[in-house]
Amino acid sequence: MKAINIKEKFSKFHKNWHPHQIAVVDDMQVILAKLKGEFVWHSxxxxxELFQVIKGTLHMQFRASTGETGSEGGIRTEIxxxxxxxxxxxxxxxxxxxxxxxxxxxLLFEKLCTAHTGNVKHERTQTEYPKI
Structure with missing residues (x-):
């Protein structure tokens, strides 16, 4: 058991959209990722999945349900x-x-079995997360 310095862990990688595992809690994993631009629509x-913003501003887009207010072009964005x-x-x-x-x-918190892009296969899909 040892304290984990999140800033130090972020300094160990530079590639965007490539998650790195920093801890396991029962059947859950704690992941760090650097994001830039747009990812991939998936579920x-x-x-x-839990996304905690450590640095910057994340725009999480969702497909808007019929008649939902605050959506543009069928997409609702949570800042x-x-x-x-x-x-x-x-x-x-x-x-x-x-x-x-x-x-x-x-920082993401999700089950160990969670596929990076769900059922969607994309050039950004990662199947293994380096442990740092």
Whole structure:
């Protein structure tokens, strides 16, 4: 048992959209990732995901339900600021992104079995997360 310095862990990698595992809690994993630009629309059928913003501003896009207010073009965006987190429930289609060329640092908490991009296969899909 040892304290984990999140800032130090972020300094160990530079690639965007490539999660790194920093801890395991029962059947859950704690992941760090650097995000820049737009990711991939996807959902996770059986797992929730928690995104905590450590640095920057995350724009979490969701497909808007019919008649939902505050959506544009069928997409609703939740702004998640530094120090805040958002939980994406299982089965909800989402697309994390950043704006204005900003690199955003996030901590994710999810089940070990969670596929990076759910059932979607994309060039950004990662199947293994380096442990740092």
């Amino acid at each position: 996770h059928d059986n797992e929730d 998640v600021n530094e120090g805040e987190f958002i939980v994406v429930p299982k089965g909800v289609e989402h697309n994390p992104c950043t704006k204005n060329d900003e690199e955003v640092h996030v």
